Amino acid sequence: MVQSCVQCHKIYLKWPQCCQRISCQKEQLSGVQQITILVFTFLFLAIVAIIFIEIQYAGQEDSRYQLSSLQSIGNAHISSHGPDVHYGIVIDCGSSGSRVYVYFWPPHSGNPQDLLNIQQLKDTDGNPVVKKISPGLDTFGTNPGAASDYIRPLLEFAKSCIPQLHQKETLLYILATAGMRMLDEMVQKAILDDLQTDIPKEFDFVISENNFEVISGKQEGIYAWIAVNYILQKFGHGEEDHPLVAVEIPGEDSKKSPHIRRRTVGIIDMGGGSMQIAYEITSQIQVDDIPKPLLAEFNLGCHNSDIEHLYRVYITSFLEFGANRARDRYEEQLVKSTSLLKQSLLTSQNATKEPSETEIPDACLPVNLVLESKDKTGIVNTFRGSGDYLQCQNMLIPLLNLTVPCHREPCSLNGVHQPYINFHNSEFYGFSEFWYTMEDVFRIGGLYEYETFNAQAKEYCVNKWSKIQEWYDKKLYPKANENRMRMQCFKSAWMTTVLHKGLKFPEDYKNFHSVQYIANKDVQWTLGAIIHRTRYLPLRDLEKMGSSHIKPSWWRGSRLIYNEYLIVVCIFIVVMAIFLYMKRLKLCPKRPTETLSRVPSMSYFRTESDQIEQGIKFKTSLYP
Structure with a gap:
C-alpha cells in the first residue's frame, strides 16, 4: 500500500x-x-x-419445581432403597386390633409450595406393607406394662421392611383411636408411658414427645380428609386439569384479590357405629358462623405463613349413626311401636301359641326372612321381612332426629349445624358402608345415581329370602357374606335416607362417589396423619439447598x-x-468531484x- x-x-x-x-x-x-x-x-x-x-x-x-409432580403418586413400590429416601411408620391402634403401615418419600423438590411426596411402601408383589394383630390396645387397660410386648411384633415387621441404614432416621408414630378413647385418662397415660419407655430400648426409630398419643375423632376425620385429597393431588399447584375454587384467606381482602387454588373434595365415612362428614369451607362468613368444635384450621405447608396450604375444614361425627347401630335403634323402634299389640296377644286366649305368631313385620328385610335379635335387656325379638323398600325408607326418617331444635341454621342430623354446600361446584367421596352397600351386591360402586340405586334396591328387597339364599349358595355374589345379603335392603334404605333426608344432598346430585380405593390405593387416615405431622421436614432440605437456589414466587x-x-x-x-x-x-x-478538464x-x-x-x-x- x-x-x-x-x-x-x-x-x-x-x-x-x-x-x-x-x-x-x-x-x-x-x-x-x-x-x-x-x-x-x-x-x-x-x-x-x-x-x-x-x-x-x-x-x-x-x-426442579416440577419434580414432585413428575414423581408419580401411583404404585409406590421401590425395588432398591436409595440413600436419600426417608421412611415413616404409623401404627393405628383401633378397637378391634392394631395395624402397622410403612411409608417412604424421596427428598423434597425444593419448591416451598410442594408437599413431601409420601407413598405407602409395597412389597415385591406390589402389595401394601401392612400387618394386623388382635385384640385392640385398649384391652391392656388392666395390664399397661404388657403394652410394649403386645406392639413388638408390629415393630419387628416394620423394621424388616426398612434398610438398616435408614432405621435411625425413621419416624415412628403410634396413634390410638376409638377403643383407647373409652379408657380413663390415667389408664391411657399408663399404656402410652410403657410404650414410650420400652420401645426406644429395642428400636432405633425416631420417637418424639407427641409421637405416641390417643387422637380424637375430629383428628381422625381430618387425617382421612387430608389422605383423600392428597391422593387426588388436590394440594398440588401444577398445570393438571383440576376444578378451581376461590378461597377467602383471613387477613386479606379476598374480594379484591381472590386466592385461587384447586378445589378439594368432601368425604363421608359411614362405619358400623358412627358416621363422619368433612369438607372445606372457603367463605370467611361461613367460617365465622361455624361453632369452633365443628371447625378445624390447619396448615400443611412447611411455613405457618403459607397461605397456599391453609385449610379450614368443617368436620363432625355422628355417634349411633353407623349402619349397625342404626339397625339396633331401628329394631328398638319396631319393638316399641308393636309393644301394645304384643301385650294384647300375650294376655289373650292365644297366649300359648308359638312365638312365631308374635313376629314383628319388618319392611327392611327381604320377603319371609325371619330374623331373631336380642335387645339390651336380653329379650329375643323375632322379625319377619316384608320387603317394602319405600316403606322402609319412611320408617327410618325418625331415626335421623330431624325434630331436634336447630340453634344455628342450617342443620342436618341431630340438630347439628351444617354449613351451606355448593352442590353445583363440589364433589364428595363416600367410604366404608357407602362402598359396600353399592358394590358387594348391586355391583354399582363408584359414581352414585339416585334413580339407578333406588331401582336396584327395590328389585332386591321384593325377592323372597329363599330365592336370595339360592343365589348366595351359587356364589353369585362373591364379595358378600350371608349377613350382607340379609341386611342389604336395610342398609340401602339407611344410606339413601341419611344422604338425602339427613345431610340434605339433592337426589339429582351428580358428584358423589362411593370408593374403597383411589388410584389403586387403600385410603387410610394414617397417610393423612404422617403428611400433617411431617410438614416441617422440608425446611431441612430447603436450608441445604441454600437461599441462592430458591427464587421468589414472582421469579417464573x-x-x-x-x-x-x-x-x-x-x-x-x-x-x-x-x-x-x-x-x-x-x-x-x-x-467534491473535479471538472472533466482535469480528468x-x-x-x-x-x-x-x-x-x-x-x-x-x-x-x-x-x-x-
Whole structure:
C-alpha cells in the first residue's frame, strides 16, 4: 500500500489527493468500521449468551419445581432403597386390633409450595406393607406394662421392611383411636408411658414427645380428609386439569384479590357405629358462623405463613349413626311401636301359641326372612321381612332426629349445624358402608345415581329370602357374606335416607362417589396423619439447598417480561451502533468531484512499464 502511494505521488502529479483519500479510507475502515463492528458483535454475543443462560437456568429451575409432580403418586413400590429416601411408620391402634403401615418419600423438590411426596411402601408383589394383630390396645387397660410386648411384633415387621441404614432416621408414630378413647385418662397415660419407655430400648426409630398419643375423632376425620385429597393431588399447584375454587384467606381482602387454588373434595365415612362428614369451607362468613368444635384450621405447608396450604375444614361425627347401630335403634323402634299389640296377644286366649305368631313385620328385610335379635335387656325379638323398600325408607326418617331444635341454621342430623354446600361446584367421596352397600351386591360402586340405586334396591328387597339364599349358595355374589345379603335392603334404605333426608344432598346430585380405593390405593387416615405431622421436614432440605437456589414466587412469572426488556435493549444498541458509525464517517469528508478538464487521460493510469512498452517513454540505463 505504501508502494502504491509512492507511485501515485511520483506519476500522478495532477491528482495529489489520491494518497489522502486512500489513507482516509484506510483510516475509516481500520478505525471506525472495525471498532464499531467489534463492539456491536461483542454486545450482540453477550446479550445472546445472557438470554441463553437465563433460559437454561429457568428450565433447570422449572424441572426442579416440577419434580414432585413428575414423581408419580401411583404404585409406590421401590425395588432398591436409595440413600436419600426417608421412611415413616404409623401404627393405628383401633378397637378391634392394631395395624402397622410403612411409608417412604424421596427428598423434597425444593419448591416451598410442594408437599413431601409420601407413598405407602409395597412389597415385591406390589402389595401394601401392612400387618394386623388382635385384640385392640385398649384391652391392656388392666395390664399397661404388657403394652410394649403386645406392639413388638408390629415393630419387628416394620423394621424388616426398612434398610438398616435408614432405621435411625425413621419416624415412628403410634396413634390410638376409638377403643383407647373409652379408657380413663390415667389408664391411657399408663399404656402410652410403657410404650414410650420400652420401645426406644429395642428400636432405633425416631420417637418424639407427641409421637405416641390417643387422637380424637375430629383428628381422625381430618387425617382421612387430608389422605383423600392428597391422593387426588388436590394440594398440588401444577398445570393438571383440576376444578378451581376461590378461597377467602383471613387477613386479606379476598374480594379484591381472590386466592385461587384447586378445589378439594368432601368425604363421608359411614362405619358400623358412627358416621363422619368433612369438607372445606372457603367463605370467611361461613367460617365465622361455624361453632369452633365443628371447625378445624390447619396448615400443611412447611411455613405457618403459607397461605397456599391453609385449610379450614368443617368436620363432625355422628355417634349411633353407623349402619349397625342404626339397625339396633331401628329394631328398638319396631319393638316399641308393636309393644301394645304384643301385650294384647300375650294376655289373650292365644297366649300359648308359638312365638312365631308374635313376629314383628319388618319392611327392611327381604320377603319371609325371619330374623331373631336380642335387645339390651336380653329379650329375643323375632322379625319377619316384608320387603317394602319405600316403606322402609319412611320408617327410618325418625331415626335421623330431624325434630331436634336447630340453634344455628342450617342443620342436618341431630340438630347439628351444617354449613351451606355448593352442590353445583363440589364433589364428595363416600367410604366404608357407602362402598359396600353399592358394590358387594348391586355391583354399582363408584359414581352414585339416585334413580339407578333406588331401582336396584327395590328389585332386591321384593325377592323372597329363599330365592336370595339360592343365589348366595351359587356364589353369585362373591364379595358378600350371608349377613350382607340379609341386611342389604336395610342398609340401602339407611344410606339413601341419611344422604338425602339427613345431610340434605339433592337426589339429582351428580358428584358423589362411593370408593374403597383411589388410584389403586387403600385410603387410610394414617397417610393423612404422617403428611400433617411431617410438614416441617422440608425446611431441612430447603436450608441445604441454600437461599441462592430458591427464587421468589414472582421469579417464573417475571421471566417473560425480563426477556422482552433484553430484546428492547438489543434493538437500542444496534440503532446506536449504526448512528455512531454514520457520525464517524462525517469526520473524514469526501472532496467534491473535479471538472472533466482535469480528468487524466488513459496514460495517466498506465504504469511506467506500460508506457515504455507503448513507446511513450524511453528507458534510460546507467550502462552503455
